[in-house]
Amino acid sequence: DAGVTQSPTHLIKTRGQQVTLRCSPKSGHDTVSWYQQALGQGPQFIFQYYEEEERQRGNFPDRFSGHQFPNYSSELNVNALLLGDSALYLCASSGTGGTEAFFGQGTRLTVV
Amino acid sequence: AQSVTQLDSQVPVFEEAPVELRCNYSSSVSVYLFWYVQYPNQGLQLLLKYLSGSTLVKGINGFEAEFNKSQTSFHLRKPSVHISDTAEYFCAVIKSGGYNKLIFGAGTRLAVHP
Numbered sequence: 001d002a003g004v005t006q007s008p009t010h011l012i013k014t015r016g017q018q019v020t021l022r023c024s025p026k027s028g029h030d031t032v033s034w035y036q037q038a039l040g041q042g043p044q045f046i047f048q049y050y051e052e053e054e055r056q057r058g059n060f061p062d063r064f065s066g067h068q069f070p071n072y073s074s075e076l077n078v079n080a081l082l083l084g085d086s087a088l089y090l091c092a093s094s095g096t097g098g099t100e101a102f103f104g105q106g107t108r109l110t111v112v
Numbered sequence: 113a114q115s116v117t118q119l120d121s122q123v124p125v126f127e128e129a130p131v132e133l134r135c136n137y138s139s140s141v142s143v144y145l146f147w148y149v150q151y152p153n154q155g156l157q158l159l160l161k162y163l164s165g166s167t168l169v170k171g172i173n174g175f176e177a178e179f180n181k182s183q184t185s186f187h188l189r190k191p192s193v194h195i196s197d198t199a200e201y202f203c204a205v206i207k208s209g210g211y212n213k214l215i216f217g218a219g220t221r222l223a224v225h226p
Contacts, residue, residue: 004155033213042116042202042216043156056213090155092214099144099163099206101214103155 002027004104006091012110013081021076021107025093031055032074033101034066037088049074081111114139114205118217126225127195133188133220135203142208145186147177150200150219159201162186163208173197198224 005024013019025032031050035043045058049068068074072093078085088108092101119134137143144163148156160171167179177188186203203217 035214040219042204042218043214045213045215048213058213092156100146100158100161103148103157105155108153 004091004093004102006104006107008107009105010108012112015081015083015111017081018079019081019109021089023074023091023104025072026102029093029095030072031094032068032072033092034076035090035092037090043090083111085109086111114143114215116203116205116215116217118203118220120220122221122223124223124225125193128192130191131193131222133201133222135186135217137184137186137205139205143205144208145179146204147188148202148204150202156202193224195224195226197222
């Protein structure tokens, strides 16, 4: 079992550009959540996907959007990048009725 | 709404000494409680969780935590730390009974010195 996998591991983007991050959940998991972890802070919830629908959303602007595919994998899209979007983006998956979230290694996004 | 306060941003300790990382939470509803560890340039790994039952929970790598409802605390302890325990530790809560978001504290940096 490969666990939760995220790609890419690192990327650098210019202010104003758009970025797409990808996540494959742990085998058997159907729920994917995305978190933003700024340097020196705890992760902040962005949104959660289940059955290809956004089920919950945190306090993030509409520039942050996502998608879940029929195979439960997910994408996080961020438009009009700002310097403040620089962070580690973490994907977590969980199963139906599960109480534990499994995290991927994260994608380190640097906006210059 | 729920919130988590980790009372120490950094905890330095010598190898083989005991350690306690403190976590207080606030919630008007029942919650589940978690401790995660993050090694440099890595994601989060679950150390232990409290869902219900015994208030003393044991996790991986010799860590344990005690849930105290009256003090709304969930402190993490280890009787003897190793250099390899140096990492960032996060306390988190989630509303019990459904699919909910994790609310994390700001983290505690544990630095184990030889």
